[in-house]
Amino acid sequence: MGLFKKKQVFYAPCSGKIIPLCEVNDPVFAGESLGPGFAIVPSKGELYAPKNGVISAIFPTKHAVGMTFEDGSEVLFHIGIDTVNLQGEGFSTFVNSGDKVKQGSKLVDFDLPFLESKAIDSTVMVVFTKHKEVSIESKTVQANEALDITCK
Template sequence: MLSKLFGKKETKVTIYSPVDGEIIPLSEVPDPVFSQKMMGDGAAIKPLNGTVVSPIEGKVVQVFPTKHAVGLQTKNGVEILIHIGLETVGMNGEGFEAHVATGDSVKAGDKLITFDPELVKEKAASDIIPIVITNTDQMQSITKNDKQSVRAGQDELLVVEVSK
């Protein structure tokens, strides 16, 4: 109660799965930018369909022009990148539709992007979707879901402990 009165920052952020699918450790993503955590830490998902929902309550900080990726930020500053497939930027937006714009507020479960899963499998290097915390310097710890499959907007994917 006092933390609400005095505006104390929440220190734990739950990031739900943005897609239905099978969890893959980031280290197994066949792209060194993600597998070597050059962009940050997180997880990846082999999607079962073409709907990506918001994994958090917060705001959209970037929808990439080719609609293959979206950046989000929680109220306490955790920055998340959802990258649909690998080497999908070369698809120039073909098969992707954004349902949000930069600056929009979102709740967990709100539809962000839809994509054609068959087209991504055909034209991209992989359909794997990395979900990365890009400002890991602000994290104390990250706990990863140890289940194999997740449902979009329903199952926890990551829990981030934010530095105070």
């Protein structure tokens, strides 16, 4: 991705509070083992495409979605911590692997009260798998709100 930082317009994939990835309660994501990014503590259980792109992966358990954007960058959205154990319960997907989607397309609904009833952390991790650094301001956002992200 070069030596220079590049600002990107990226739309919030869900509503909630943006937090640094290092603050999530999962050492794999917090340690950026899968890549840098940020997380959103969701206020609504809806995940949207933040840019135009292609669905590169959707996990059978519906809790994680991979996207490749038109600029070649890739993002993994991981909804919740240990949600793989739910085997898809509480999740509804609206896309399949290989689908071309536009910014703002709904990708997944997830049932926040259900996750809470199972004592599951619903934080949504947004991981940029092809970048070395990602910076974004911590703030409360609405889904599909434009965000300024700097990627290196």
